[in-house]
Amino acid sequence: MEGNVVVSRRSIDGFGVSPYDPEEAHVLAVDDSLVDRKVIEQLLKISSCKVTAVDSGRRALQFLGLDEEKSSSVSFDGLKVDLIITDYCMPGMTGYELLKKIKESSTFREIPVVIMSSENVLARIDRCLEEGAEDFIVKPVKLSDVKRLKEYMMREVGFGSENNGVIHKRKLQESRDLNSSEPSVTSSTSPSQLSESPSRSPISSPSVPSSIPTPLDSPIRRLKMTNTG
Amino acid sequence: MLGLGADRLWADMNRLLALLFHQGVLDEQFVQLQQLQDESSPNFVCEVVTIYFHESEKLLKNLRGLLMEREFSDYKKMGIHLNQFMGSSSSIGAKRVRNVCVAFRAASEQNNRAGCLRALELLEHEYCYLKNKLHELFHIEQQRLLAAGVRYPMQN
Numbered sequence: 476m477e478g479n480v481v482v483s484r485r486s487i488d489g490f491g492v493s494p495y496d497p498e499e500a501h502v503l504a505v506d507d508s509l510v511d512r513k514v515i516e517q518l519l520k521i522s523s524c525k526v527t528a529v530d531s532g533r534r535a536l537q538f539l540g541l542d543e544e545k546s547s548s549v550s551f552d553g554l555k556v557d558l559i560i561t562d563y564c565m566p567g568m569t570g571y572e573l574l575k576k577i578k579e580s581s582t583f584r585e586i587p588v589v590i591m592s593s594e595n596v597l598a599r600i601d602r603c604l605e606e607g608a609e610d611f612i613v614k615p616v617k618l619s620d621v622k623r624l625k626e627y628m629m630r631e632v633g634f635g636s637e638n639n640g641v642i643h644k645r646k647l648q649e650s651r652d653l654n655s656s657e658p659s660v661t662s663s664t665s666p667s668q669l670s671e672s673p674s675r676s677p678i679s680s681p682s683v684p685s686s687i688p689t690p691l692d693s694p695i696r697r698l699k700m701t702n703t704g
Numbered sequence: 705m706l707g708l709g710a711d712r713l714w715a716d717m718n719r720l721l722a723l724l725f726h727q728g729v730l731d732e733q734f735v736q737l738q739q740l741q742d743e744s745s746p747n748f749v750c751e752v753v754t755i756y757f758h759e760s761e762k763l764l765k766n767l768r769g770l771l772m773e774r775e776f777s778d779y780k781k782m783g784i785h786l787n788q789f790m791g792s793s794s795s796i797g798a799k800r801v802r803n804v805c806v807a808f809r810a811a812s813e814q815n816n817r818a819g820c821l822r823a824l825e826l827l828e829h830e831y832c833y834l835k836n837k838l839h840e841l842f843h844i845e846q847q848r849l850l851a852a853g854v855r856y857p858m859q860n
Contacts, residue, residue, distance in 0.1 A: 508759075508788065508791055508792055508795070509755055509759065510752060510755050510756050510759060510791075510792040510795050510796065511791065511792065511795050513751070513752050513755060514737070514740075514752060514795050514796075517740045517745060517748055517752075518740060520745075521740055521742070564787065593787075593790065593791050593794060614791065614794060614795065615733045615736070615794050615795045615797075616795075617733075617736050618736065618739065618740070
């Protein structure tokens with residue numbers, strides 16, 4: 476499998492998209508299949524999202540600057556991640572393991588994570604939701620699925636409240652120097668400990684209960700309804 | 705005359721597509737891919753399908769290699785290849801190929817070597833058919849664009 480990171484964007488106005496662009500959401504897509512990466516990339520571009528596609532959970536963590544062994548040497552502050560969409564079945568780190576690592580991170584736990592899988596296994600879906608996944612998409616991914624994803628991102632942008640949302644993070648991004656840094660987490664061999672790259676200023680926000688309601692047409696909601704029925 | 709050529713090719717393309725949908729060779733996911741093609745990505749479908757062909761041929765080679773081993777026993781590895789093949793086939797709408805993979809996987813889970821060999825033969829056959837038809841489709845599309853381009857030179 477190719478080990479490249481592809482960053483692509485779809486410029487709407489022809490002048491190119493500036494790093495800080497509240498109009499376009501930035502999605503980090505994780506899938507070991509090249510065919511699927513190509514498809515998800517195009518689905519997102521068509522839906523006016525910036526996309527970074529990586530081929531493993533490891534590379535996703537590296538991109539975010541969360542990898543224990545290798546911190547990102549390039550600062551990606553200008554490309555804030557608004558959503559992470561990951562395949563479930565991947566060699567090495569599964570999408571579920573990646574989800575856990577993200578939710579364990581104080582910096583990134585608020586980023587909505589969506590899981591994709593070719594298998595429609597209820598136990599798998601439940602496990603992911605319990606771990607904090609926003610939604611679970613059964614492959615093949617379609618435009619209607621991506622349109623629903625935009626709701627998660629748009630909703631966060633819309634709130635603008637202190638406690639959650641992309642706008643909050645971006646405002647903090649600009650006034651980074653005013654925030655006090657969180658004490659860095661020392662790395663250990665335990666997978667639940669993450670050493671955060673010193674080049675990134677941790678966003679200090681109060682812990683947020685993830686009580687974002689599921690959109691009406693989400694299959695998760697439909698599943699939940701049928702479960703109780 | 706040239707205008708008629710473009711129109712006839714357009715009809716040929718649609719007829720071929722209709723046939724492939726009717727035969728169950730392609731499903732609505734392929735239509736989804738076509739909808740993702742636009743002016744900024746005019747060759748999207750062809751590009752994805754080309755990647756799919758590349759990967760599929762590697763997978764088929766691996767599968768045949770495994771089954772040809774005298775002391776073959778690594779059904780788990782075969783399952784991994786099959787899952788990959790199933791996934792990518794489903795992502796481009798290659799319904800029949802995907803369905804053969806499902807049957808193949810079932811035989812593999814039962815450690816049924818003879819069943820796997822039969823499934824592999826069928827898989828190679830289905831993949832071959834799909835590849836030929838998609839090449840035909842892209843060829844007609846290419847011809848159509850050329851014909852349409854000549855008809856309307858000022859639009860370029």
